[in-house]
Amino acid sequence: MTDLTSLTIAEAREGLANKSFTSLELTDAHLAAIEAARSLNAFVLETPEKARDMARAIDAKIAKGEGGPLAGIPLGIKDLFSTRDVRTTACSKILGNFVPPYESTVTSQLWRDGAVMLGKLNNDEFAMGSANETSCFGPVVNPWRREGSNTTLVPGGSSGGSASAVAALLCMGATATDTGGSIRQPAAFTATVGVKPTYGRCSRWGIVAFASSLDQAGPIARTNRDAAILMRSMAGHDPKDSTSVDRAVPDYEAAIGKSVKGMKIGIPKEYRLDGMPTEIEKLWSEGAAWLKAAGAELVDVSLPHTKYALPAYYIVAPAEASSNLARYDGVRYGLREQGRNITEMYENTRAEGFGAEVRRRVMIGTYVLSAGYYDAYYIRAQKVRTLIKKDFEDCFAKGINAILTPATPSAAFGVGEKAGADPVEMYLNDIFTVTVNMAGLPGIAVPAGKDAQGLPLGLQLIGRPFDEETLFSLGEVVEQAAGRFTPPRWW
Amino acid sequence: MNVSVKPGKLIKGQTGDWEVVIGMEIHAQVTSNAKLFSGASTAFGGEPNTQVSLVDAAMPGMLPVINEECVRQAVRTGLGLNAKINLRSVFDRKNYFYPDLPQGYQISQYKSPIVGEGEVIVELEGGRTATIGIERLHLEQDPAKMLHDKLPSQSLIDLNRAGVALMEIVSKPDIRDAEQAKAYVTKLRSILRYLGTCDGDMEKGSLRADVNVSVRKPGGPLGTRCEIKNMNSINFIGQAIEYEARRQIEIIEDGGVIDQETRLFDPNKGETRSMRSKEEAHDYRYFPDPDLLPLELTQDYVDELKAKLPELPDQKKARFIDSLGLSAYDAGVLVAERESAVFYETVLAGLADRARDGKLAANWVINELFGRLNKEGHDITDSPVSAAQLSAIVGLIGEGTISGKIAKDLFEIVWTEGGDPRELVESRGMKQVTDLGAIEKVVDDIIAANPDKVAQAKAKPQLAGWFVGQVMKQSGGKANPQAVNDLLKAKLGI
Numbered sequence A: 001m002t003d004l005t006s007l008t009i010a011e012a013r014e015g016l017a018n019k020s021f022t023s024l025e026l027t028d029a030h031l032a033a034i035e036a037a038r039s040l041n042a043f044v045l046e047t048p049e050k051a052r053d054m055a056r057a058i059d060a061k062i063a064k065g066e067g068g069p070l071a072g073i074p075l076g077i078k079d080l081f082s083t084r085d086v087r088t089t090a091c092s093k094i095l096g097n098f099v100p101p102y103e104s105t106v107t108s109q110l111w112r113d114g115a116v117m118l119g120k121l122n123n124d125e126f127a128m129g130s131a132n133e134t135s136c137f138g139p140v141v142n143p144w145r146r147e148g149s150n151t152t153l154v155p156g157g158s159s160g161g162s163a164s165a166v167a168a169l170l171c172m173g174a175t176a177t178d179t180g181g182s183i184r185q186p187a188a189f190t191a192t193v194g195v196k197p198t199y200g201r202c203s204r205w206g207i208v209a210f211a212s213s214l215d216q217a218g219p220i221a222r223t224n225r226d227a228a229i230l231m232r233s234m235a236g237h238d239p240k241d242s243t244s245v246d247r248a249v250p251d252y253e254a255a256i257g258k259s260v261k262g263m264k265i266g267i268p269k270e271y272r273l274d275g276m277p278t279e280i281e282k283l284w285s286e287g288a289a290w291l292k293a294a295g296a297e298l299v300d301v302s303l304p305h306t307k308y309a310l311p312a313y314y315i316v317a318p319a320e321a322s323s324n325l326a327r328y329d330g331v332r333y334g335l336r337e338q339g340r341n342i343t344e345m346y347e348n349t350r351a352e353g354f355g356a357e358v359r360r361r362v363m364i365g366t367y368v369l370s371a372g373y374y375d376a377y378y379i380r381a382q383k384v385r386t387l388i389k390k391d392f393e394d395c396f397a398k399g400i401n402a403i404l405t406p407a408t409p410s411a412a413f414g415v416g417e418k419a420g421a422d423p424v425e426m427y428l429n430d431i432f433t434v435t436v437n438m439a440g441l442p443g444i445a446v447p448a449g450k451d452a453q454g455l456p457l458g459l460q461l462i463g464r465p466f467d468e469e470t471l472f473s474l475g476e477v478v479e480q481a482a483g484r485f486t487p488p489r490w491w
Numbered sequence B: 001m002n003v004s005v006k007p008g009k010l011i012k013g014q015t016g017d018w019e020v021v022i023g024m025e026i027h028a029q030v031t032s033n034a035k036l037f038s039g040a041s042t043a044f045g046g047e048p049n050t051q052v053s054l055v056d057a058a059m060p061g062m063l064p065v066i067n068e069e070c071v072r073q074a075v076r077t078g079l080g081l082n083a084k085i086n087l088r089s090v091f092d093r094k095n096y097f098y099p100d101l102p103q104g105y106q107i108s109q110y111k112s113p114i115v116g117e118g119e120v121i122v123e124l125e126g127g128r129t130a131t132i133g134i135e136r137l138h139l140e141q142d143p144a145k146m147l148h149d150k151l152p153s154q155s156l157i158d159l160n161r162a163g164v165a166l167m168e169i170v171s172k173p174d175i176r177d178a179e180q181a182k183a184y185v186t187k188l189r190s191i192l193r194y195l196g197t198c199d200g201d202m203e204k205g206s207l208r209a210d211v212n213v214s215v216r217k218p219g220g221p222l223g224t225r226c227e228i229k230n231m232n233s234i235n236f237i238g239q240a241i242e243y244e245a246r247r248q249i250e251i252i253e254d255g256g257v258i259d260q261e262t263r264l265f266d267p268n269k270g271e272t273r274s275m276r277s278k279e280e281a282h283d284y285r286y287f288p289d290p291d292l293l294p295l296e297l298t299q300d301y302v303d304e305l306k307a308k309l310p311e312l313p314d315q316k317k318a319r320f321i322d323s324l325g326l327s328a329y330d331a332g333v334l335v336a337e338r339e340s341a342v343f344y345e346t347v348l349a350g351l352a353d354r355a356r357d358g359k360l361a362a363n364w365v366i367n368e369l370f371g372r373l374n375k376e377g378h379d380i381t382d383s384p385v386s387a388a389q390l391s392a393i394v395g396l397i398g399e400g401t402i403s404g405k406i407a408k409d410l411f412e413i414v415w416t417e418g419g420d421p422r423e424l425v426e427s428r429g430m431k432q433v434t435d436l437g438a439i440e441k442v443v444d445d446i447i448a449a450n451p452d453k454v455a456q457a458k459a460k461p462q463l464a465g466w467f468v469g470q471v472m473k474q475s476g477g478k479a480n481p482q483a484v485n486d487l488l489k490a491k492l493g494i
Helices: A009-017 A023-036 A048-063 A105-112 A160-167 A184-190 A224-234 A278-293 A306-327 A342-353 A356-369 A375-397 A423-430 A434-439 A468-482 B068-080 B178-195 B234-253 B299-307 B313-324 B328-336 B338-349 B354-375 B387-398 B404-417 B421-427 B436-449 B451-459 B461-474 B481-492
Strands: A043-046 A074-078 A116-121 A173-178 A193-196 A216-221 A264-268 A297-301 A402-406 A443-450 A456-463 B011-013 B016-029 B092-095 B105-108 B118-123 B129-141 B145-147 B156-158 B165-171 B207-216 B226-231 B261-266 B271-277
Touching: A009 A023, A009 A224, A023 A043, A023 A048, A023 A074, A023 A116, A043 A160, A048 A116, A074 A160, A105 A173, A105 A224, A116 A160, A160 A173, A160 A184, A160 A216, A173 A193, A173 A224, A184 A193, A184 A443, A184 A456, A193 A224, A193 A468, A216 A224, A224 A443, A224 A468, A264 A278, A278 A297, A278 A402, A278 A443, A278 A456, A278 A468, A306 A356, A306 A375, A306 A423, A306 A434, A306 B092, A342 A356, A356 A375, A375 A434, A402 A468, A434 A456, A443 A468, A456 A468, B011 B234, B016 B178, B016 B234, B068 B129, B068 B165, B068 B178, B068 B299, B105 B129, B118 B178, B129 B178, B178 B207, B178 B234, B178 B313, B178 B328, B178 B338, B207 B234, B226 B234, B226 B271, B234 B261, B234 B271, B313 B328, B313 B338, B313 B354, B328 B338, B328 B354, B338 B354, B338 B387, B354 B387, B354 B404, B387 B404, B387 B421, B404 B421, B436 B461, B436 B481, B451 B461, B451 B481, B461 B481
Parallel strands: A074 A116, A074 A173, A264 A297, A264 A402, B226 B261
Antiparallel strands: A043 A116, A173 A216, A193 A216, A193 A443, A402 A456, A443 A456, B011 B016, B016 B165, B016 B207, B092 B105, B118 B129, B129 B165, B145 B156, B207 B226, B261 B271
């Protein structure tokens, strides 16, 4: 029997269907892999008992031929998703040992479709970070290393646990969330496929909020097909989320292998940054060439407001976060640090409960919303956001089907390398991805090659609203051309 | 410039007359089964923390979903206030930390409220009216309730009220004295109760007012205002305004300046005192709630609600005056409370001849019934005399079966013993005597026995009333007064 953990979801689905192995066997193989990979710190909570119970239950169903699209597939769940009766912390001390009495809509749809939960995955505290170093459970380690080096690298963030676990074969796929690049950047750093769906495509209900107008759940998987399979279960309208969109969920998997002939692919000149590594340049050109070879037409396009996206993002996202995180006050649940009066209790609790990056963003957000600064910061950022959105709309109105860009300005960097530096240096990781969140569009990061040191690099494809299918078709073209990348096991 | 503002009572100071300028923010709890953004119950008086959803407790990842019934009620209220309904409105977050605010922000409407400008006509003493402008009405969440007196060193929180829908109704600064302020709250409360959009129960906190008071020399520039928070009695509102206006006048006349601040009214001492100054005021950092889409309504939706609006006090009053000939005062009294109007209309419904007896019925409801209810501490809703019974009594008078005087006896019997008024009149022989022969005999006897009074009456016809009284007395009140009058006039030759 081949190593069950190296199967794709599509392959495992077949194996389960034709009874080559059971979900329990598949689950046990992953549980063993998780145990052996604790040095990666990808999981913050392993739930082996629950996993086996779920596997047994789904095996019984499979035996009766009632599986569901994800029957028996073991997944990891980012700790931002509330899981009923299973500790959910957003990797923040302030939530302590919070155990929600409810299940997020997205995860409940995964369980509805037969998936098995292996445990909760590490992430940056409240999804704030681009290296998974702000987690109260400590940093996640990237299974990829530079060739000939033992330096531990970050997996990116905030969905670093998800990306690391999927890349290291600890789970077949994972849930993740993306507010400014938190799915796509770690996917690019780990040679996995990460999808940030259109805003409103997946319900936000039960996901610990970072920035409500930007947050969107999506999958991280090892192939485009696997990501498409997961997307179909994660997406859908939810009356409990007013921003979720009532629109039929297509069979995303049907888009895999579909011809991209005649599609117009925009190449935005504003993404060609000064000082961008030549490897990234090369990767981008290569990606464009693959798409062209598959019959797509390349079109130079302009997204003139791109350079304002990151500064505007770092106003909008902290503004919303400062308000979203106000509920962590020590009054009803989570951490409480006593004080002599209510104000002191708040101060002590929040000072003790939040990490440095979260405190920084709460302060930035509070500042930009405060009287006298609101118009200069928040309102202007919203105007920029409208312009960014319009840039894309103009582009799509000219018949562009999708836009190709690099996913990140660099490959994965070392743990601790940027943590102490100017926070802006860390924020620059999201330079290619934040525009997509600001415009509410779908984006996918697909592995496309390696740098000179053997580290994976990704390309990003940006689509029209609710046209994730085109992204999967294009992503598959890149995957077929570039091949798949698996890190050599060293842990 | 609002031309409809009525000058109010001026206050005399040492330096001359002062005018009070008042604006009000009324918080009215929306009548709805569920909260503004969650499905939890809004019922009053539940055990603490038993009516709390995950959204109300602000659990991680919970999202608000607008309750359409609250929107409907807000629109209906706006229509009842003759206000502009904004087809697009936006929910904002008002951010501040306090344990009664689980989310750390209150979802409210800041720049784009659901209802815009409107107006309310209020009744003042002496049949005067004033028009008070409405600035806006917006929807927002009620905070939780803090319980400070259960434990010696800790406060407890009851989240039952957290997230209940409130309508904040903001008036223009059109109110000019305490009387107008009281009349405004009274009228607003009445409209809300007619609409069924707020029960108006001030004791339970369903209706609370923040009152902004400033003073100025008549016609002068506006003074600095103080806000008196959380008033839950119409009388206290009047007292607080009187006190606050005088306090401000004294400070200014002593050469001081008014600090813009929030104050609380202490009903025991009858004074207001400082709660927090402007410097201590929160920076609420309002911004549009990204969890909610802008609220968009169609004109058709609004029109449909408008078409189904019940008759409101002003319309009802006009109808009572026009079709029943009631005086403006009587009509005003009857429509002031929805229950009174309902009672009166039930009395009307039972009358055989409404055109003839409608006015009489109004007199009976206002004078006899209300008088008695007040005296004995009853409410119209638990009146011992039902509308049907009163209707029967009025009908008996109108058709001439009993006299007004007998009717009062009958009312007394119905009040204390109950029963069908028509049957009581039969069984207790209370029918009016219209037999002219019988009445004439009584008249003749009295004239014969009192020659001096006859002489006086002939000289001064007004004194004939004495004879009417005597005849009624002798007939046990049952003689038809009109017949008695006619007979006396003929016999006395006046």
